Amino acid sequence: MGAINKEKALHLITLFSGAVKGVSFYPAAHPAIRQPLMELYNLLSAALIAETKLSWGVIDGLIFFDDHIFSNPSTAIADLTNRMVEKEISRIVVTSSLRFEEMETFVKLFSVKGTRFEALARQMADSKITGLTILRHGAENFDPESEELEIGDDHREMYGRAVTALRTVCREIERGRIPGSAQVVQVVDQMVEIISREPLALLGLAMIRDYDNYTFTHSINVGVLAMSLGAVLGLDSRALRDLGIAGQLHDIGKTMVPKTILNKPGKLSSTEFDEMKLHPELGSKIIKEMEGLAPHLSSIVLGHHLHYNRSGYPEWANKLPFDQLMDIIAVADTYDAMTTLRVYQHPINPKKALDHMKTMTNTILDGAVVARFVEMMGTYPVGTLVRLDTNEVAIVYRPNPSNVDAPLVRILFEESGKRLRAPREQALVEPDGTCYARIVAVVDPLLKNIEIGQWLANGNQ
Numbered sequence: 001m002g003a004i005n006k007e008k009a010l011h012l013i014t015l016f017s018g019a020v021k022g023v024s025f026y027p028a029a030h031p032a033i034r035q036p037l038m039e040l041y042n043l044l045s046a047a048l049i050a051e052t053k054l055s056w057g058v059i060d061g062l063i064f065f066d067d068h069i070f071s072n073p074s075t076a077i078a079d080l081t082n083r084m085v086e087k088e089i090s091r092i093v094v095t096s097s098l099r100f101e102e103m104e105t106f107v108k109l110f111s112v113k114g115t116r117f118e119a120l121a122r123q124m125a126d127s128k129i130t131g132l133t134i135l136r137h138g139a140e141n142f143d144p145e146s147e148e149l150e151i152g153d154d155h156r157e158m159y160g161r162a163v164t165a166l167r168t169v170c171r172e173i174e175r176g177r178i179p180g181s182a183q184v185v186q187v188v189d190q191m192v193e194i195i196s197r198e199p200l201a202l203l204g205l206a207m208i209r210d211y212d213n214y215t216f217t218h219s220i221n222v223g224v225l226a227m228s229l230g231a232v233l234g235l236d237s238r239a240l241r242d243l244g245i246a247g248q249l250h251d252i253g254k255t256m257v258p259k260t261i262l263n264k265p266g267k268l269s270s271t272e273f274d275e276m277k278l279h280p281e282l283g284s285k286i287i288k289e290m291e292g293l294a295p296h297l298s299s300i301v302l303g304h305h306l307h308y309n310r311s312g313y314p315e316w317a318n319k320l321p322f323d324q325l326m327d328i329i330a331v332a333d334t335y336d337a338m339t340t341l342r343v344y345q346h347p348i349n350p351k352k353a354l355d356h357m358k359t360m361t362n363t364i365l366d367g368a369v370v371a372r373f374v375e376m377m378g379t380y381p382v383g384t385l386v387r388l389d390t391n392e393v394a395i396v397y398r399p400n401p402s403n404v405d406a407p408l409v410r411i412l413f414e415e416s417g418k419r420l421r422a423p424r425e426q427a428l429v430e431p432d433g434t435c436y437a438r439i440v441a442v443v444d445p446l447l448k449n450i451e452i453g454q455w456l457a458n459g460n461q
């Protein structure tokens with residue numbers, strides 16, 4: 001790992017994407033195809049002298065190459081993301097035995113729209129391609145012995161599937177169809193199973209931030225936060241499931257709001273805001289029509305902006321009966337929205353967001369639910385970057401209910417200020433009472449140039 005820098009990785013992925021696109025227009029022998037393919041092959045071969053294998057693919061809806069992730073994709077890369085998602089491929093792996101002809105054939109097969117994973121794998125076997133393999137989305141079990149990327153872990157993979165499921169739902173809505181619910185429900189069930197055993201196990205996942213896929217990551221995060229909070233409140237697994245599904249689908253009505261309004265950097269005009277305000281009822285209508293979802297879920301979605309004192313929207317629904325699940329979703333939604341960077345908003349740090357939420361109690365948010373949420377997040381909420389009295393810098397990845405001042409952390413920078421290649425997990429106070437270190441300050445992630453979510457995904461180790 002590490003033979004390829006980010007710039008080169010971007011170049012390689014762009015070459016691959018370009019060759020795939022070009023094959024639809026030109027015969028494979030045409031210079032417009034052959035040239036980028038040749039360059040790609042030569043660069044890969046050169047890198048494969050130092051590496052045993054190289055891979056690229058999609059994780060959380062983002063393209064990666066080797067250990068580089070591209071969160072601001074160019075159109076060419078975005079197109080590749082769609083193709084991989086459509087084909088249910090999570091990763092393409094090449095080894096040093098790769099021959100040029102194999103890659104050429106693969107690009108041809110891969111470029112055919114509508115070919116799904118199984119068909120493509122069969123065609124590759126028929127063509128005797130051995131130097132290149134594809135891995136199916138959701139079945140990622142990539143070479144456990146290799147010192148693979150941070151992103152290969154179970155929870156992160158589950159998160160990726162949640163994003164894909166939601167993306168599919170939204171795409172169906174855009175095409176004017178009634179989406180299926182099976183994929184979303186399946187991921188939620190898996191999350192419920194984990195959270196029922198250990199309520200805080202997935203909190204780290206809820207800190208994943210992806211500026212380009214805000215609507216998806218926001219929705220998944222709201223689902224995770226709401227389920228965790230539900231578990232802390234002692235709700236049964238049926239309620240946790242409802243929270244997960246309603247959380248993930250709470251903003252699907254936005255699919256029908258024009259993008260120009262959704263992404264507008266400035267303040268919305270009153271007509272634009274009126275359109276935006278339609279999203280809870282649009283979403284609840286879609287959910288009502290989706291097969292396999294309880295009607296109850298559509299009213300939770302309808303009421304997620306109603307506010308605790310019913311001063312929110314849609315006004316006509318303000319007599320909707322009190323429902324704790326709705327209040328839990330509202331708390332999770334508010335927290336995630338406040339702590340996320342968006343076109344029109346800088347994120348607030350977790351601690352400040354919690355303080356701000358306390359001022360909203362019993363007007364906008366349910367005070368009792370907020371109190372439990374604040375308690376759940378601890379003095380140093382998951383995602384907070386902290387300096388220890390050992391002078392190390394760490395990120396909080398799991399609260400410690402028995403000592404709110406001593407959460408579990410991942411150490412990112414050692415005492416000397418040097419960044420660790422792989423973060424080290426550390427309990428600030430061990431179960432036997434031994435104290436490793438104390439938190440002395442909260443650090444601004446921007447100062448350390450840290451992408452918080454990156455370090456929090458594999459939270460159950």
Ligand SMILES: [Fe+2]
Pocket residue numbers: 250251279304305
């Ligand atoms: Fe919303």
Ligand SMILES: [Fe+2]
Pocket residue numbers: 218222250251333337
């Ligand atoms: Fe939302």
